[in-house]
Amino acid sequence: MKINLLSLFTKKKIQSDFPIGQFSALPKEEGGYPLFLPMEKSDVHAHSAQFMIKPEDLSVIEHLIELFFHGALRINEEKEKIVYHNKTLICYRFTEFGQIIVKVITNDNDFVKCLCDKGLEPPEPESVFPDKDFGNYGSLQGDIAFWWDVYWEPFWKSLNERERNEYLGRSNFSDDIVEFLKFHG
Incomplete structure (x- = not known):
């Protein structure tokens, strides 16, 4: 099942979750995975990634969320929003091809970098x-x-x-x- 996150939120609502003053573009670096893309064309000042993970990596992502956003978050099918020091994260998961897919939208570049540095790999x-x-x-x-x-x-x-x-x-x-x-x- 494919979920279009922007259709789940009104455009104004998601825009208000990510104010322009809290946004900076990610550096143009090679080799980042998961691949985070800017959402600026939708007037959302954040980056998003949708990626397939192995079940054991779900706890790795949840731990990073706790470290960066100082709140425990279990990634499930319900969209969760967490805010800490003007940085916002929206996260949820769904199943496609019988595998776990995680969708992340955030304006926290340090979180993105740390997640990309974890060496996550999709299932074989x-x-x-x-x-x-x-x-x-x-x-x-x-x-x-x-x-x-x-x-x-x-x-x-x-x-x-x-x-x-x-x-x-x-x-x-x-x-x-x-x-x-x-x-x-």
């Missing part, structure tokens, strides 16, 4: 698509194309060639998965 392709034969996918299409574009590619592009090779080396992927990732990456 075979976990997301256990019944797919990746050796038969010469082109991206359908649900695999959507998964690649939205959830996998931001992670894959955040890795340089050495990091990709290290990732593939420590993973127990089939030859078909390795070939698929190399071909499309």
